[in-house]
Amino acid sequence: MTDVTQDLPLAIEPPPPATSGPIGWLRANLFSSVPNTILTVLAIAFLAATIPPVVRWGLVDAVWSAPNSRACQGAGACWAFIHEKIRFILFGTYPYEEQWRPFCAVLIFLALILASCDRRLWGRRLILIWLGGLAAVGILMWGGIFGLSYVGNELWSGLPLTLIFAVVGIAFAFPLAILLALGRRSRLPAVRMICVAYIELIRGVPLITVLFMASVMLPLFLPSGMTIDKLLRAQVALILFAAAYLAEVVRGGLQAIPKGQIEAADALGLSYWQRTRLIVLPQALALVIPPMVNTFIGTFKDTTLVIIIGLFDLLGTINASLNDANWRGTSVEAYVFAAAFYFCFCFFMSRYSQMLEREFNNGRRR
Amino acid sequence: MTALDREVPIIELRGVDKWYGDFHVLKNINLDVGRGERVVVCGPSGSGKSTMIRCINRLEEHQRGRILVAGIELTSDVKNVEAIRREVGMVFQQFNLFPHLTVLENLTLAPVWVRKLPKKEAEETARLYLERVRIPEQADKYPGQLSGGQQQRVAIARSLCMKPEIMLFDEPTSALDPEMIKEVLDVMIELAEMGMTMVCVTHEMGFARTVADTMVFMDRGEIVERGPPKEFFANPRSDRTKLFLSQILAH
Numbered sequence: 192m193t194d195v196t197q198d199l200p201l202a203i204e205p206p207p208p209a210t211s212g213p214i215g216w217l218r219a220n221l222f223s224s225v226p227n228t229i230l231t232v233l234a235i236a237f238l239a240a241t242i243p244p245v246v247r248w249g250l251v252d253a254v255w256s257a258p259n260s261r262a263c264q265g266a267g268a269c270w271a272f273i274h275e276k277i278r279f280i281l282f283g284t285y286p287y288e289e290q291w292r293p294f295c296a297v298l299i300f301l302a303l304i305l306a307s308c309d310r311r312l313w314g315r316r317l318i319l320i321w322l323g324g325l326a327a328v329g330i331l332m333w334g335g336i337f338g339l340s341y342v343g344n345e346l347w348s349g350l351p352l353t354l355i356f357a358v359v360g361i362a363f364a365f366p367l368a369i370l371l372a373l374g375r376r377s378r379l380p381a382v383r384m385i386c387v388a389y390i391e392l393i394r395g396v397p398l399i400t401v402l403f404m405a406s407v408m409l410p411l412f413l414p415s416g417m418t419i420d421k422l423l424r425a426q427v428a429l430i431l432f433a434a435a436y437l438a439e440v441v442r443g444g445l446q447a448i449p450k451g452q453i454e455a456a457d458a459l460g461l462s463y464w465q466r467t468r469l470i471v472l473p474q475a476l477a478l479v480i481p482p483m484v485n486t487f488i489g490t491f492k493d494t495t496l497v498i499i500i501g502l503f504d505l506l507g508t509i510n511a512s513l514n515d516a517n518w519r520g521t522s523v524e525a526y527v528f529a530a531a532f533y534f535c536f537c538f539f540m541s542r543y544s545q546m547l548e549r550e551f552n553n554g555r556r557r
Numbered sequence: 558m559t560a561l562d563r564e565v566p567i568i569e570l571r572g573v574d575k576w577y578g579d580f581h582v583l584k585n586i587n588l589d590v591g592r593g594e595r596v597v598v599c600g601p602s603g604s605g606k607s608t609m610i611r612c613i614n615r616l617e618e619h620q621r622g623r624i625l626v627a628g629i630e631l632t633s634d635v636k637n638v639e640a641i642r643r644e645v646g647m648v649f650q651q652f653n654l655f656p657h658l659t660v661l662e663n664l665t666l667a668p669v670w671v672r673k674l675p676k677k678e679a680e681e682t683a684r685l686y687l688e689r690v691r692i693p694e695q696a697d698k699y700p701g702q703l704s705g706g707q708q709q710r711v712a713i714a715r716s717l718c719m720k721p722e723i724m725l726f727d728e729p730t731s732a733l734d735p736e737m738i739k740e741v742l743d744v745m746i747e748l749a750e751m752g753m754t755m756v757c758v759t760h761e762m763g764f765a766r767t768v769a770d771t772m773v774f775m776d777r778g779e780i781v782e783r784g785p786p787k788e789f790f791a792n793p794r795s796d797r798t799k800l801f802l803s804q805i806l807a808h
Binding site: 449451452454455456457458459460461462465469470473474477551 | 614616639640642643645646647649651653654655656657666667670671715716719
């Protein structure tokens with residue numbers, strides 16, 4: 192015979208005090224043990240020592256408008272410098288009167304990036320939106336039609352240049368990387384060897400070298416009279432470089448797909464490309480979102496290296512604006528501004544990728 | 558299904574050999590499967606039964622001999638292989654559903670992309686087959702949310718949506734918890750009763766007795782014995798078959 196240990200359901204009781212609410216949280220997370228308590232105290236002391244001076248320098252004592260840097264002496268951050276130079280920092284040497292054009296181009300870029308974040312738009316429609324957006328950016332930046340005066344791309348600089356390098360770089364490197372990764376796993380030895388050679392060669396060379404080769408050496412090999420635009424050369428170098436790294440990330444995802452998935456797709460009669468597009472890539476890419484975003488962030492920051500072949504991206508224009516004799520000693524402010532800008536973009540990418548990961552994992556756990 | 562139909566083979570294996578490196582997995586396999594015939598393949602593990610059935614839709618390549626399916630010879634010609642795979646459904650031990658797609662999307666993928674059916678029509682067919690395998694209410698879930706038995710029934714429905722002429726089953730119940738084996742076997746028995754041509758690798762001897770027209774016993778890469786289930790179970794002729802049956806039916 193079995194024993195009945197509990198005949199009636201037990202009454203519902205509130206939790207014991209101090210395991211919930213703010214005090215419970217503090218106790219569980221900050222003061223759960225002696226070492227934990229010591230670390231908490233140290234962390235608080237560190238924050239107390241660092242935050243007030245930073246806030247004082249950056250906000251309380253900061254100078255927001257001044258004719259030159261001498262007016263800032265003895266005070267906090269000289270944001271007046273950024274205020275004064277913002278148009279040069281953002282648009283660089285682009286003709287002053289026409290700077291509404293790069294401004295609109297930047298807005299179009301931001302809109303395109305935000306639109307791409309909406310998964311409902313993914314597909315053919317998004318590609319069309321991008322082609323339309325890039326065409327509009329091209330028309331705005333170059334001009335020469337619709338009554339816009341022509342502006343050669345040797346005058347492009349600042350924020351639009353950074354965004355063009357990063358966005359176009361990632362947009363082209365991504366499909367190229369997928370092809371390289373697939374090629375590296377191809378059954379055809381020739382295709383495989385070409386992909387392996389490409390990936391290993393590019394990965395074995397610093398980006399600065401690739402950029403130098405693109406800007407200095409490439410013209411030497413071209414027949415005389417033929418020139419390729421400097422901007423285009425840098426862009427191609429960035430794409431080729433990012434693709435090699437990205438290809439290895441994608442390959443990691445491809446290798447994680449169980450063989451059974453490929454067999455099931457084959458058994459249903461799907462062709463290689465159908466199988467790759469519908470079964471393998473959606474799963475493989477979802478798996479490697481974290482390292483992929485890592486590479487995207489790296490590529491975004493690598494665009495700053497174009498400065499060494501004489502192109503002025505955002506960091507370049509910030510550097511150049513420091514040369515003004517009226518604004519000596521403002522380099523900290525300038526670089527804090529640059530850091531804040533790059534941080535915002537990278538942080539956005541990172542948060543978005545985390546959201547994407549959560550969405551992909553929803554209900555699909557094996 | 559008349560007796561005459563069964564004499565026209567839809568699958569023909571003629572002197573098929575295959576090696577994994579130096580290991581001779583398939584030795585001179587000869588097998589005919591008639592239209593509507595139900596063949597159950599059994600044998601100890603490592604006897605080459607899975608390899609043989611996987612050669613029929615070229616998930617494995619044979620190195621000698623000929624394999625003809627529905628009159629088309631399997632060669633390295635990709636077009637032939639894809640044509641045959643459209644007509645041959647396969648159910649795997651590990652289900653191999655696509656985890657990133659819902660049940661309904663799993664079912665409509667191949668009809669839409671391979672058979673070029675309109676999406677709506679493919680969905681109607683898919684729901685019909687989900688009804689047949691008794692899980693119409695799971696259509697919008699992801700495979701990871703289903704039990705093993707349900708997943709395997711979805712996998713069967715996925716193959717059926719291509720309206721194949723032949724169904725291959727590669728140990729379809731071996732990865733299932735015991736209480737789920739019956740629900741999958743019931744679906745397979747129903748399919749057999751509707752006249753589907755089936756080649757099934759399984760250890761479920763009760764199922765074999767119920768549906769098989771022909772039993773095939775394999776050991777060490779060769780077909781040792783074949784015959785109608787009644788004789789096969791009552792009077793196995795070879796000693797190897799006797800030993801295997803005594804082991805598998807002992808309890």
